[in-house]
Amino acid sequence: xxxxxxxxxxxxxxxPLTLNKAKPLLPVGGxxxxxxxxxQIEKVDEVDKIFVVTNQKFTEDFRKWADTIKTSKELVIINxxxxxxxxxxxxxxxxxxxxxxxxxxxxxxxxxxxxxxxFDLRDFVEFFKKHGNSVGLYHLDNKEDLKRFNEIRxxxxxxxxxxxxxxxxxxxxxxxxxxxxxxxxxxxxxxxYLADGNNPDAPGYxxxxxxxxxxxxxxxxxxxxxxxxNLQVYEQADKxxxxxxxxx
Numbered sequence: 001x002x003x004x005x006x007x008x009x010x011x012x013x014x015x016p017l018t019l020n021k022a023k024p025l026l027p028v029g030g031x032x033x034x035x036x037x038x039x040q041i042e043k044v045d046e047v048d049k050i051f052v053v054t055n056q057k058f059t060e061d062f063r064k065w066a067d068t069i070k071t072s073k074e075l076v077i078i079n080x081x082x083x084x085x086x087x088x089x090x091x092x093x094x095x096x097x098x099x100x101x102x103x104x105x106x107x108x109x110x111x112x113x114x115x116x117x118x119f120d121l122r123d124f125v126e127f128f129k130k131h132g133n134s135v136g137l138y139h140l141d142n143k144e145d146l147k148r149f150n151e152i153r154x155x156x157x158x159x160x161x162x163x164x165x166x167x168x169x170x171x172x173x174x175x176x177x178x179x180x181x182x183x184x185x186x187x188x189x190x191x192x193y194l195a196d197g198n199n200p201d202a203p204g205y206x207x208x209x210x211x212x213x214x215x216x217x218x219x220x221x222x223x224x225x226x227x228x229x230n231l232q233v234y235e236q237a238d239k240x241x242x243x244x245x246x247x248x
Contacts, residue, residue, distance in 0.1 A: 001046040001125075002106050003073070005037055006178065006203070007062065007113035008055045008094045010085040013230055022058040023228060024113030025065060029241025033228060034113045035069060040121040042071050047109060049074040051102055053094045055082045076102065090200035091178075096190040108187045110203065112178030114228040116237055119221050128181035131158065131217040135207055136179030138225050146170040150204045154218040163208040174218065176204050177225060186214055 011018035017026065024034035034052070041047055050073045054062045059079040066075050080097050082088045089097055095110060109125065128134040140146060151170040153162035163176070180203065189210065199205040210216055226237040
């Protein structure tokens, strides 16, 4: 299994904080956000290589960061060649770019470089090994909040039968976070998805397309989750993770 951390965005909503620093490299609780992602992947024995995809603007910063991180996995930084929010490839475009550049012919674990969660990632991988193509799900108490994300519905066997990005009238409390496990077959289908002219941006759009042609399963994750999408969430995550670090 290979792992891919998405870190090629420009995080314009968090300017000026991210004007000259990639969002996954921002400190939370005393260390870069992406460190927590790598630490989770480090636990997964099945993963033998971690790809981090970034852009031209921040490639050198990630290469310097890579020299500081401790991991037993092979770590590869990939520059997608973009220079601004205007010419970015989009998350799905970046995934396809890395699949081709890295010649990936394996199962693939994909994680957002700006997502923090405290459950054990090994549980998610075990779920994938049992079910197949899998998506990490999170429960929000207020359905209205799903309008900013997506809505997902699944049956008693956790098989997804409905997925909608930015729903206008969400009917459930679950949505997909940026955490996916795809088998080799689904990894190969990224090229077809893009060739058919589908949206290259939010990775959820791929799930929205994939569940209609392949079985995809939802893994309701326990614990807390932060999507560092704005300054308010970033400050809260930093406060909470600093408090946790001080308790150790």
